[in-house]
Amino acid sequence: MILDAIERHEVKRQLRKVNKWAPKMREMSDEELKSQTKILQKQLADGKTVDQILPRAFAAMREADLRVLKMFPYDTQVMGAIVLNQGYIAEMKTGEGKTLTATLALYLNALSKQGAILVTPNAYLAQRDEEQLAPVYEWMGLTVSTGFPKDDPDRKVRPEEKRKWYNSDILYTTASNLAFDYLFNNLAANKDGQYLRPYHYVIIDEVDDVLLDQATSPFVVASAPMLQSNLYRLCDDFVRTLVPKRDFTVRRRDKAVWLTYNGVQRAEQYFRIRNLYGDESREVYRHIALALRAHYFMKNGHDYLVERGKVILLDETDGRLKNGVKVNTGLHQAVEQKEHVEITDNQKTAASITFPSLFSLFDKISGMSGTVKGDEDEFINVYNMKVVPIPTHKPVIRKDYPAKIYLTTSEKLMQALNDAIALHKAGRPILLVAGSVENSEIISELLLDRGIPHNVLNAFNIAREAAIIKDAGQPGAVTVATNMAGRGTDIKLGPGVKEKGGLAVIGTEMLPERVKLQLAGRAGRQGDPGSSQFYISLEDSYIAKASTKRFKKMYRKLVDSRRKGAMPKELKSPRIRFSLEMLKSRVADGEVRSRKKTNKYEVALRIQRTQFYKEREKLMNNTRLERTVGNWLSEGIDDFLNTQPEWTPSQLQRLINEHFTYKEIKVPDNLMYNRKELKKYLEGLCTDILKEKYKTLINTEQLNQFYRAALLTALDSCWTDQVNYLNDLRIIVEPWSLAGRDPGYVYQVKAFNSYQNMLREARKKAVDxxxxxRIKLNKKNQLVVSFN
Ligand SMILES: Nc1ncnc2c1ncn2[C@@H]1O[C@H](COP(=O)(O)OP(=O)(O)OP(=O)(O)O)[C@@H](O)[C@H]1O
Known part of the structure; x- marks a missing residue:
């Protein structure tokens, strides 16, 4: 509390300073105002700190916002921006104008010419914000860009173009584009393929979405397809024979499922293996776990769609299609098997990163959101970011009615629809939110039956998103949407709508608290009138996923009383409301636990990745690799020789033909078969073979190029195996908890050892x-290398 007070005091002190500058900025001509950028940059160059120039910079940008965008950031927005500059989280209610707030902090932090990035949860928002705000940044002499091609998001982009984006003073992008670019930048074969500069400053818009809700899905860059495993089919068949409870246990709250003793025995019989938990059965165990997850946690229409023979995953929090995200390597294939569609290639992971790891790479990170309340502790503990609440500019007058609860889905939908239609008849625009794509289509049909014209916004018609949102605030407009129309969506009210009560948000499903608040926040923005009302049924999928024995008992009792007829449709008992609250908080706790688990596992990968990328970067920039090559060869030879205590001539011959040369080599008869002599001989052999190769090359630059390609290729392929191993390891260590051991600990030990092994493997691979x-020069005298 005391800390909060100090914080508030500091923010207010800075705000006063910004306001003091305001009249001076107002008097300036446009040219004088624009020249502030150069003046401030010079002040930084002369040694002033960002905090010292903040008042003048904010005041200048604020005045520019007014002149170019016709919006003057309110005091509350300046306060938000001060918090963003401190590297904390500004908690600003929905609709308070975070987009404009960010302009101040981005401008200030871009002045040092190291780049300032704003990350939004989806491309629609990034592009919308960039297009809206580019005029003001450019007016002030800064460059701005989006971090993806605006014409066509799937267009392949060359490194030069990306370099231009990332060299902009200000960049608007999505967290996933940023993650992919980071991974690809670090997979580049040479400097020409790279485009990133060190990360400086980032503002994460909707920070709870990025750092909490999406914290557990890793971003994955895939490499060569892995051999397709028929284990998907076998395990799918097997899992269909299992009986819940007897053969396996499902714990929905943290998405865990495991075989019981009985289930393990059945598996061992079915697959004719001795020990399901033994190393040799690792893959069988992993595929059974995947099949169980596919069957018990992934629901068609909720978690994924099957469209034209393809399974497409849906983002749970915002109902959008997930591009490039793999929930867990292999789950996608397990779902495809379950749905009997063609199984796509399971690609090997070449690199992967989670958002928390990605953002830990920035010098300064800040965030904003309207829904971070309740998660302050996690932000402080995991990210060291304080949450600072910012007052609203005008009081919020939106009416959030308590949820109406029903027994069945159809009762709930009928009531929601009736109420929606009444509001629609009164001329208010309605946003009708469905819990899934499937439900959005059902609601749409029901509306059609009643002759109510409306728009539908779901993952199928994302292309029309901007147009649909534009109409959504007009008098009497009805928009059916999945929770895609949540975070960030700004529905502008049409003429006369305020007088009629503003936008009405009608939710038709029980939702996690933050998602619910975000949806309600589409109405009543900037002090406008508006309302939100949610309709829940005890059959909602959120409840089904989290239900307990006690809850189920209560549900059955209610069904009984309903049969007897004596019950009103709306359930008003405080006990039911209370049980639902309990259920919600249990789910939230489970999510916190699951994030903790992922973060714990991710730590090992994060340390290894940083270390690996550092090594790789060093190799890539080294222009004289002879010494490194010499060391690697020497270590590689040691490793080969260490694989057995004694060597016979025929074994040596085989080693040479497998790893050194395909040619017939005559090993001298007088060679002593001890380690020292063998090593000396093999090193000599290496030198001869390499000398022979050099003859093809024309200069030392080409030699270095060859060395680099050989070493990087070796490192990368071993790293790919390592990343896949670590991914699999998470599933493999789980049964250790049955043996009373902490799987997290087992994971760390195994992960650490495997990194050392990987480096040794890379040395051996480098020898190969x-x-x-084979090396040759092409017609243009360029080096062409082919590895096996
Ligand atoms: N200082 C201002 N003066 C006038 N209008 C403003 C000002 N700041 C913001 N607005 C308007 O308020 C509306 C809401 O702003 P915005 O969409 O940035 O809110 P938000 O805080 O990002 O909301 P959400 O939490 O839903 O993402 C927009 O229409 C914007 O143009």
């Missing part, structure tokens, strides 16, 4: 690449 590769 250096010696067994």
């Amino acid at each position: 690449n250096l010696l067994l590769s």
Whole structure:
């Protein structure tokens, strides 16, 4: 509390300073105002700190916002921006104008010419914000860009173009584009393929979505397809024979499912294996776990769609299609098997990163959102970010009615529809929110039956999103949407709508608290009137997923009384309301636990990734690799020789033909078969083979190029295996808890050892690449290397 007070005091002190500058900025001509950018940049160059120039910079940008965008950031918005500059989270209610708030903090932090990035949860918002705000940044002499092609998001982009984006002073992008670019930048074969500069400052818009809700899905870059495993089919068949409870246990709250003793025995019989938990059955166990997850946690129309023979995953929090996200390697394939569609190639993970790891790479990170209340502790503990609440500019007058609860889905929908239609007849625009794509279509049909014209916004018609939102605030407009129309969507009210009571948000499903608040927040923005009303049934999927024995008992009792007829449709008992609250908080706790678990696992990967990328970067920038090559060869040879205590001539011959040269080599008869002599001989052999290769090359630059390609290829392929191993390891260590051991601990030990092994493997692979590769020059005298 005391800290909060100090914080508030500091924010107010800065705000006063900004306001003091305001009249001076107002008097300036446009040219004088624009020249502030150069003046402030010079002040920074002369040694002033960002905090010292904040008042003048904010005041200048604020005046620019007024002149160019015709909006003057309110005091509350300046306060929000001060918090953003401190590297904290500004908690600003929905509709308070976070988009405009960010302009101040981005401008200030871009002045040092190291780049300032604003991350939004989806491309629609990034593009909308960039287009709206580019005029003011450019007016002030800064460059701005989006971090993806605006014409066609799927267009392949060359490194030069990306470099231009990332060199802009200000960049608007999505967290997933940022993650992919980071991974690809670090997979580049040479400097020309890279485009990133060190990360400086980032504002994460809707920070709870990015750092909490999406914290557990890793972003994955895939490489060569793995051999398709028929284990998907076998395990799918097997899982269909299992009986819940007897053979396996499902714990929905943290999405865990495991075989019981009985289930393990059945598996061992079915697959004719001795020990399901043994190393040799690792893959069988993993595929059974995947099949169980596909069957018990992934629901068609909710978690994924099957469209034209393809399974497409849906984002749980915002109902959008997930691009490139794999929930867990292999789950996608397990779902495809369950749905009997063609199984896509399961690709090997070449690189992967989670958002928390990605953002830990920035010098300064800040965030904003309207729904961070209740998660302050997690932000402080995990990210060291304080949450600072910002007052609203005008009081919020939106009416949030308590949820109406029903027994069945159809009762709930009928009531929601009746109420919606009444409001529609009164001329208010309605946003009718469905819990899934499937339900949005059902609601749409019901509306059609009643002759109510409306728009539908779901993952199927994302292309029309901007147009649909534009109409959504007109008098009498009805928009049916999944929770895609949540975060960030700004519905502008049409003429006369305020007088009629503003936008009415009608939710038709029980939702996690933050998603619900975001949806309600589409109405009553900027002090406008508006309302929100949610309709819940005890059959909602949120409830089904989290239900307990006690809850189910209560449900059955209610069904009984309903049969007897004596019950009103709306359930008003405080006990039911209370049980639902309990259920909600249990789900939230489960999510916190699951994030903790993921973060714990991610730590090992994060440390290894940083270390690996550092090594890789060093190799890539080294222009004289002879010494490194010499060391790697020497270590690689040691590793080969260490694989057995004694060597016979025929074994040595085989080693040479497998890893050194395909040619017939005559090993001298007088060679002593001890380690020292063998190593000396093999090193000599390496030198000869390499010398032979050099003859093809024309200069030392080409030699270095060859070395680099050989070593990087070796490192990358071993790293790919390592990332896949770590991914699999998460599932594999789970049964250790049955043996009373902490799976997290087992994971860390195994992960650490495997990194050392990977480095050794890379040395050996490098020997192969250096010696067994074929090199030639093409017609333009460029080097062409082919590895096996
Ligand atoms: N200072 C201002 N003066 C006038 N209008 C403003 C001002 N600031 C914001 N607005 C308007 O308020 C509306 C809401 O702003 P915005 O969409 O940025 O809110 P938000 O805080 O991002 O909401 P959400 O939490 O839903 O993402 C927009 O229409 C914007 O143009």
